[in-house]
Amino acid sequence: MPAHSTDSRRFAAIPQKQIRNREKNLHRIVAAAEVVFAENGFAGATYAKIAQQAEIPKSNVLYYFPKKEVLYRTVVEDIYNVWRYAADSIKRENSPEEALGDYIDTKLELSRTRPYGSRVWANEIIQGAPIVQDYLERDLKDWTNKRIAVIEVWIAEGRINPVDPRALLYLIWSVTQHYADFGHQIKTLNGGQAFSDAQWQETKRAVKAIILQGVVLPTQ
Amino acid sequence: MPAHSTDSRRFAAIPQKQIRNREKNLHRIVAAAEVVFAENGFAGATYAKIAQQAEIPKSNVLYYFPKKEVLYRTVVEDIYNVWRYAADSIKRENSPEEALGDYIDTKLELSRTRPYGSRVWANEIIQGAPIVQDYLERDLKDWTNKRIAVIEVWIAEGRINPVDPRALLYLIWSVTQHYADFGHQIKTLNGGQAFSDAQWQETKRAVKAIILQGVVLPTQ
DNA sequence: ATGTTTTTTGACCATGTGATCAGATAAGTT
DNA sequence: AACTTATCTGATCACATGGTCAAAAAACAT
Structure with missing residues (x-):
C-alpha cells in the first residue's frame, strides 16, 4: 500500500542510529588510518595502531576493513x-x-x-x-x-x-x-x-x- | 726487530683478502639496503629482501649488521x-x-x-x-x-x-x-x-x- | 514479544620476520 | 703443521601481526 510504504520512507528519511554510527565509525577509522599510514608507511601501519588512534577495538576496525590494503586504498x-x-x-x-x-x-x-x-x-x-x-x-x-x-x-x-x-x-x-x-x-x-x-x-x-x-x- | 715489523707492515700495506672482502660485502649490503629501504620503507624492508638484493645469504647480512636499525642508520x-x-x-x-x-x-x-x-x-x-x-x-x-x-x-x-x-x-x-x-x-x-x-x-x-x-x- | 539482521568484541591461529646459535669453512699467524 | 681468528651459513626460536571465528550485544522489523 502507498500509505504504508510512504510511512516507512518517512522513517527511513530520518537519520537512523545504525547508519549514523556506521558512517561515524568509517570516518573515524579512515581519519585514524591516514595518520598511522603517514607516520609508519604501509608496512609499518598495523591494525593495532590504527585502532588505538581511532579509539575503537582492533576487531571493530577489521569488521569495517577486513583487508589492510582496502583501508590504505581508501585513504590514498x-x-x-x-x-x-x-x-x-x-x-x-x-x-x-x-x-x-x-x-x-x-x-x-x-x-x-x-x-x-x-x-x-x-x-x-x-x-x-x-x-x-x-x-x-x-x-x-x-x-x-x-x-x-x-x-x-x-x-x-x-x-x-x-x-x-x-x-x-x-x-x-x-x-x-x-x-x-x-x-x-x-x-x-x-x-x-x-x-x-x-x-x-x-x-x-x-x-x-x-x-x-x-x-x-x-x-x- | 725493526726488520721484522717493517716486513709485516709491508705486507699489511698490501690490501688483504679478508679486508678487501669485508669492505666489498659491506658496500654491497649498504647499497642493496638503500634500494630496499627506499622501495619498502623501514618497516617494509626485510633482511630477506636486502639479502636477495645483495645476492648473499640472509645470515651473512646479519653477520655484518646484527641490528636492522644500524643498517638503516648507515644508509641514511x-x-x-x-x-x-x-x-x-x-x-x-x-x-x-x-x-x-x-x-x-x-x-x-x-x-x-x-x-x-x-x-x-x-x-x-x-x-x-x-x-x-x-x-x-x-x-x-x-x-x-x-x-x-x-x-x-x-x-x-x-x-x-x-x-x-x-x-x-x-x-x-x-x-x-x-x-x-x-x-x-x-x-x-x-x-x-x-x-x-x-x-x-x-x-x-x-x-x-x-x-x-x-x-x-x-x-x- | 519474537525473530532477524547488523554490529561489536575477545579469543585464537597461521605466517613472516628480526634475531640467536652452533657448526663449518676460510684466512691469517706462529 | 698447528693454532687462532674471522667469516659464512642453515637451523631454529620468540614474537608481532594480519586475519578468522564464534558468540554476545545492539538495532531493526514484524
Missing part, C-alpha cells in the same frame, strides 16, 4: 580526490598571475590542513605507486596534459615567459607538498615550533613572489 | 653526507646566479644519480626523523643558518631581490629532490620512460631559469 583515494577537485584555477581565460597564484595558495593550504594525507601520497609514490598506478596513468596524465596546454596557450599569447610547462608544474607541486611532507624538518629548523598563521601567510607570499616573477612577464 | 647517514659535502657553492664571494645555479645543478644531479638515497631520506623525514633528529638540530640547522646569512648579504648588497631566504632554500630543496622522490610519477607522466640525458639537461635549465629569474635582479 581520499587525498587524491581532495587535490583533484580543489585546484581548477588553471584555465586559459584566467590571468596567469591569478591562476597560478590561486593554485599555489590552494595547494599550500592543503599542505597545511591535510599534511598526513600528503605524506601518505608521498609514501605511495616513493614506493612506486603500487596501488594508484592506474590513477597516474589515466586521471593525472590527463589532468596534467590539459594544464600544460593552457600554459602553452599563455606562452603563445605572450602572457608569460616561454618556460617549460612541465618543469613549472613540477616546481609548484614539489614546493607546495614539501611544506607537508617535510613538515617535520621545517618545524625543526623553525626552532621546534610549528608554523604560525603569519608564517603560513608569509610562505604563500614568498613562494608566489619567486615563482610568479620567474614566470610571468613584467607588466608593461 | 651515507646519503646525508653526500648531500652535505656536495653543495658548498653558496658563499657570499660567489655571484648569486652562479652559486644558486650550481647548487641547483648539483642537487638535481644527485637526484639523478642517487634517487634511492633521496627516497630513504624522504621516508625518514616523513616519519618524523626518528633516527636523524640530532642531525637536523645540529648540522642542518647550522648549515641552513649560514646559507641564509649569505643570502641576506646578497639582498643587503642589492644583488638579488629581497626574497625570503628560507622560502628560497626550501623551494630549491623541494624541487630538486622531487625529481628523485616522485621519480615514479614523473616517469609515468613521461610515457613510462625514464628521463633521457637531454631531458635532464632541459630540466636543469628550466628549473634554474624560473628560480633565478624569480630571485636575481635583471642585470642592468
